[in-house]
Amino acid sequence: MTTDLDECISLGRSALASCESGTPGRATFLHDRVTDLHNRFRKLENVFDVQEAHPDHAASLHKLLIYVKDLVNDGDVALVVDRIGAITRAALQLCPTGHPDHVICLTTLATLATFYRCRFQQLGAITDVDEAIILYQEVLEACPSNSLANAPHLHNLAWCLSERFTKLAMSTDLDDAIKFEQAALALRPQGHPDHAKSLNSLYNYRQLKTKGRGASTQLAHPTGATSGSRFKGLIGDIVFDVMKEFPPRLLDTRTGMLCDRDSQIAQFEKSREYSQLLSSASALDAPAQVIRIRQAVSTYFRYVTLSHRWGKFEPLLRDIDGRVIYNLAPTNGTSKLQFFCQECCRHGYFWAWSDTYCIDKESSAELQEAIGSMFSWYRLSALTMVHLADVSDTGGLTNSVWFKRGWTLQELLPPRTMLFFTRDWSAYRDSSSNHKKDSAILGELERATGIASRHLTDFHPGVDDARSRLQWASTRCTTRPEDIAYSLLGVFGLHIPVLYGESAENALGRLLAEVISKSGDTSILDWTGQSSAFHSCFPASITPYETLPLLPLSLADLTTPPSTRRIRKLFLFRSARKMHQALSNLPLAKFINFRLILPCIIHRIKAMTLTRVDASTATHVHQIQAVGLAPIDIALSERLENMEKGVPYVLIRPWHPNLLQSAIDTDDASTHQWLTRLEQPFSALLLRQLPQRISEGDIVLSYYCSSHGLCWYVERRS
Numbered sequence: 239m240t241t242d243l244d245e246c247i248s249l250g251r252s253a254l255a256s257c258e259s260g261t262p263g264r265a266t267f268l269h270d271r272v273t274d275l276h277n278r279f280r281k282l283e284n285v286f287d288v289q290e291a292h293p294d295h296a297a298s299l300h301k302l303l304i305y306v307k308d309l310v311n312d313g314d315v316a317l318v319v320d321r322i323g324a325i326t327r328a329a330l331q332l333c334p335t336g337h338p339d340h341v342i343c344l345t346t347l348a349t350l351a352t353f354y355r356c357r358f359q360q361l362g363a364i365t366d367v368d369e370a371i372i373l374y375q376e377v378l379e380a381c382p383s384n385s386l387a388n389a390p391h392l393h394n395l396a397w398c399l400s401e402r403f404t405k406l407a408m409s410t411d412l413d414d415a416i417k418f419e420q421a422a423l424a425l426r427p428q429g430h431p432d433h434a435k436s437l438n439s440l441y442n443y444r445q446l447k448t449k450g451r452g453a454s455t456q457l458a459h460p461t462g463a464t465s466g467s468r469f470k471g472l473i474g475d476i477v478f479d480v481m482k483e484f485p486p487r488l489l490d491t492r493t494g495m496l497c498d499r500d501s502q503i504a505q506f507e508k509s510r511e512y513s514q515l516l517s518s519a520s521a522l523d524a525p526a527q528v529i530r531i532r533q534a535v536s537t538y539f540r541y542v543t544l545s546h547r548w549g550k551f552e553p554l555l556r557d558i559d560g561r562v563i564y565n566l567a568p569t570n571g572t573s574k575l576q577f578f579c580q581e582c583c584r585h586g587y588f589w590a591w592s593d594t595y596c597i598d599k600e601s602s603a604e605l606q607e608a609i610g611s612m613f614s615w616y617r618l619s620a621l622t623m624v625h626l627a628d629v630s631d632t633g634g635l636t637n638s639v640w641f642k643r644g645w646t647l648q649e650l651l652p653p654r655t656m657l658f659f660t661r662d663w664s665a666y667r668d669s670s671s672n673h674k675k676d677s678a679i680l681g682e683l684e685r686a687t688g689i690a691s692r693h694l695t696d697f698h699p700g701v702d703d704a705r706s707r708l709q710w711a712s713t714r715c716t717t718r719p720e721d722i723a724y725s726l727l728g729v730f731g732l733h734i735p736v737l738y739g740e741s742a743e744n745a746l747g748r749l750l751a752e753v754i755s756k757s758g759d760t761s762i763l764d765w766t767g768q769s770s771a772f773h774s775c776f777p778a779s780i781t782p783y784e785t786l787p788l789l790p791l792s793l794a795d796l797t798t799p800p801s802t803r804r805i806r807k808l809f810l811f812r813s814a815r816k817m818h819q820a821l822s823n824l825p826l827a828k829f830i831n832f833r834l835i836l837p838c839i840i841h842r843i844k845a846m847t848l849t850r851v852d853a854s855t856a857t858h859v860h861q862i863q864a865v866g867l868a869p870i871d872i873a874l875s876e877r878l879e880n881m882e883k884g885v886p887y888v889l890i891r892p893w894h895p896n897l898l899q900s901a902i903d904t905d906d907a908s909t910h911q912w913l914t915r916l917e918q919p920f921s922a923l924l925l926r927q928l929p930q931r932i933s934e935g936d937i938v939l940s941y942y943c944s945s946h947g948l949c950w951y952v953e954r955r956s
């Protein structure tokens with residue numbers, strides 16, 4: 239009943255009056271008062287109930303604004319917007335960046351901006367648009383730039399700017415509207431439910447720019463036939479959308495000329511395909527137009543990528559720019575280029591791309607962008623042609639040096655359609671229109687690369703299973719040593735600065751640091767060989783990753799030694815579940831400022847003895863006795879020394895949550911099973927603790943143990 243609500247609200251006011259700001263329980267009183275005021279608002283529609291609710295807890299504020307949407311839906315938001323704005327900004331001051339409720343406050347800002355937009359549509363006051371623009375900009379500044387959640391904020395901000403342009407005719411507003419709508423469109427690719435909305439809005443804003451002040455926004459939603467100029471503008475917008483992720487330079491296989499983006503579009507506008515599009519689609523309704531135009535544009539601009547091993551006298555950009563490639567004097571490089579373009583034409587493709595002549599390698603900025611985009615360029619290509627210069631018509635492809643080069647890995651994995659050609663540009667085996675769907679050739683590729691067919695045909699970039707991806711590259715090499723790391727950026731879906739001139743160790747170290755920071759995958763620490771100068775837990779080269787670590791045994795294969803069953807039962811009731819919980823709470827490994835922060839289990843070394851030395855191999859064999867483990871024999875190239883205060887080494891087992899079962903139930907058998915898994919062979923790091931006082935360049939190893947031997951292990955460089 240309303241009287242009960244009145245009494246609850248009255249009691250809530252009294253409770254709040256007795257609680258100063260910061261008093262425990264005040265937030266609960268505030269939250270309850272918001273709920274009571276909302277319930278009375280729904281019954282009586284009294285705006286003052288909304289105005290009275292002034293919580294200083296962000297969760298309560300956000301709940302209040304969701305309630306206020308009821309008022310918005312009734313078309314009467316004007317009375318409360320200013321009050322809600324004051325409440326929102328008060329909450330933001332209480333919840334700055336880093337506060338647990340800061341994200342809720344940002345969401346509230348976006349909701350408040352929507353209220354200002356609604357009041358502008360009701361009353362037409364330009365100040366409301368100004369407020370909405372400021373709020374959307376604040377939200378975007380506080381969010382990651384590439385977050386998909388930004389798309390509606392970018393779209394709404396563009397709308398507000400275009401509305402202000404129609405009122406005040408400031409050209410910068412319209413330019414910004416176009417910029418923000420383009421950003422929204424990039425986050426709403428083809429297939430996204432709001433893709434057409436952003437594309438149509440972008441077209442409308444460009445029309446406003448050409449028509450000037452006062453252009454009607456009604457053109458954003460055409461329902462019938464389109465005038466010639468508007469239809470051409472729509473084609474231009476779709477061309478931009480289709481080509482925005484394509485390489486900026488492509489070679490026209492019909493003319494033999496290298497074309498930049500403007501030249502490509504100019505060729506299209508003079509083409510028969512463009513004329514047919516104008517005559518066939520201009521009479522269609524808007525949705526059908528977009529589908530027809532996109533289909534025609536996508537077909538026309540299909541391009542083919544070339545994958546090959548660079549040879550001597552490869553033509554570069556400066557050698558072919560402005561020249562017809564079919565007229566160039568024949569050399570090994572130019573002949574390959576000419577045959578490639580001829581094959582593209584024969585297969586019906588107008589455009590071709592190769593890393594030799596389509597990238598300006600004298601521009602460091604362009605080279606950086608190309609390396610970061612190359613994986614997607616191969617993925618977006620209609621076809622990738624692979625030229626194997628060392629394979630004859632009767633030879634097999636598995637022995638080709640192409641499979642030993644670093645860059646060709648990221649040219650092999652992304653394409654959906656691929657054809658291999660022999661030395662004289664004959665199709666290999668002449669068996670298929672797509673060798674990735676030819677089971678015999680796919681088998682050859684598996685044997686040549688060690689990569690399973692599922693990855694060859696449907697590869698997804700990312701940092702999952704990082705150890706396998708490193709193995710694929712472990713036997714490959716590059717002309718520039720640091721390229722072995724840069725060539726894997728697309729495979730892992732990562733972006734790091736390309737710094738030509740740095741050492742290969744440094745480049746690989748930066749890549750591995752990024753991989754472990756993104757994934758927490760400690761398997762990349764499982765290697766043997768020379769350590770890196772970048773960080774001693776990383777290898778100096780990629781070759782140690784050729785051997786995969788041992789896979790853990792399946793649950794069915796686990797066994798418990800009879801001699802430990804009684805001890806296991808005692809351990810079970812004392813701390814097994816507690817240890818499981820502690821391991822479950824460990825964060826993932828990460829790498830920050832040359833510091834590897836590694837969750838792990840420590841096995842402290844009690845004793846260490848040199849048992850023998852093999853003079854022929856300079857190998858020192860030591861027996862190590864560590865807490866919780868049977869004696870271990872290890873072979874090293876150097877002798878380990880004890881110190882007066884004890885053994886200065888620790889044996890650590892890197893930890894990752896996927897080593898745990900999801901939970902231990904109360905059943906003793908499942909707990910025994912989990913403990914048995916802990917007893918299975920594992921990879922470990924033997925690390926030496928150095929003195930805490932260090933000189934520049936030394937490495938400090940510091941660890942912090944709990945009662946279960948759990949720790950953060952930190953290695954850092956000064």
